[in-house]
Amino acid sequence: MTHTVLTFRNESWDLHLSEVALCHPTPAGPPLAWAVIRQCWPGWRHVLPVADSFTLRVTDPDGNCGPAQPVSTGGEWSARVEPGCSIRLCHMEPRPDDTVHVRNAGSRAPLRVDVLRDGRPAWRSPWLRAGQRWSVTLRQDLLAVAGRRFQEEAPIHPGELYTPPTPLPLTGLTRPQLLLLGGGRGPQAGPLRFVLLPHP
Known part of the structure; x- marks a missing residue:
């Protein structure tokens, strides 16, 4: 078994965000919250191993x-x-x-x-x-969403989301980084969004 080591970093300015969920694409119906990252305040980082099996x-x-x-x-x-x-x-x-x-x-x-x-x-x-x-x-890729009230193994519903699902193509990546950007107030504010970097 091999792993992709995914590092999540919250580089946003949104002080109300508390949770990020990773899930797998589904052909129909809401996806399951496969992993939930809590207390992901601006400046924090989390490391998550992802098996390929x-x-x-x-x-x-x-x-x-x-x-x-x-x-x-x-x-x-x-x-x-x-x-x-x-x-x-x-x-x-x-x-x-x-x-x-x-x-x-x-x-x-x-x-x-x-x-x-x-x-x-x-x-x-x-x-x-x-x-x-x-x-x-079976797909290696994940989806990332930001929102609230996520529970592992429970379906993710659109009303819980602050961002649309963002595809994370992980095939062939060993140590990618997932950044959350945007947020804030005033004229510099922007929508929350995820960016996947293939290398640290």
Whole structure:
């Protein structure tokens, strides 16, 4: 496993900002707050390691989880509840792209799939009933947003945001810097915005 070491620096003039969230792009619906940086006042910095690998975890409505399985490329997976209420996740066949497909292979109870990065959910499926299938494309890139009331693993809603989502293309970068600029009052004030620098 390798990591990108992302350094966040608040170079803005906005004294009311308290939180920055990093999330993963989703094709539909609000993204999950994958990592939340709190108390990010002007002049402060935070260092965040970002792994380049993912794992799959399946959960039932009672909170039982199967063992997390590493996933590096696309493929077909099946999940089911075995006798004794253990959850089994099986890799059925690889795929040439980075899209992962997980199917509830006959479990009476609905199952939910989390794709984890550094142990925290990057993507989360709806509850899948027997025979239902969920797909997600693994992406190294992140989105950065500034706002309020972010909670890790919870969806990010537009009403919580001070900035639009900013893409962070991290592929191939080892020690990038993420700057938050703008803010302030008077004629020199500007909108809050993120800038990604590829090198320290």
